[in-house]
């Protein structure tokens with residue numbers, strides 16, 4: 033069970049996020065140039081913004097245990113949290129909730145919205161996932177990655193998130209390709 037949990041929770045999500053980050057960087061050359069020139073803290077802040085806007089896990093489910101102040105649901109109700117919508121809530125993610133902005137007045141764990149969950153079961157691999165992404169994305173661009181074919185967007189019901197398939201990249205600097 034441990035292996036399965038880590039395989040799905042840690043591998044599938046990170047794999048899709050790396051692809052989504054590459055796609056965003058290909059489609060937004062200004063963001064790519066800024067990211068590749070930045071020091072690690074700014075690169076991680078950018079990746080936090082990308083994962084907020086593109087959550088690999090799009091739905092979180094919670095069972096209401098007791099009625100707290102302001103909770104409109106009865107105990108026992110199953111609540112489906114739409115992570116993508118939550119992550120652009122304008123009262124919290126201001127300015128430009130739909131844009132990449134690294135200057136928000138938020139704590140490090142708030143920056144990603146609910147993309148890594150929250151509370152006692154918040155993702156313990158969040159830092160690893162962002163570091164893995166940072167290492168691989170930079171290695172691919174260092175090797176001269178060029179977009180050959182944009183991926184098809186599919187939906188994975190297991191993790192309730194996007195799947196990018198048929199994504200092709202070629203390398204302008206083939207000697208340095210990873």
Ligand code: HEM
Nearest residue numbers: 041042045046049088089147148149153155156157160161
């Ligand atoms: C971009 C990559 C990742 C995303 C988007 C992600 C997302 C999430 C989310 C949303 C949860 C909470 C689920 C819930 O509350 O219902 C979670 C839990 C978890 N994640 Fe991640 N995760 C990622 C990478 C990783 C990595 C790299 C690892 C391990 C190396 C990992 C291990 C886990 C584990 C073990 C849990 C369960 C924690 C618990 O129930 O206490 N995740 N993840």
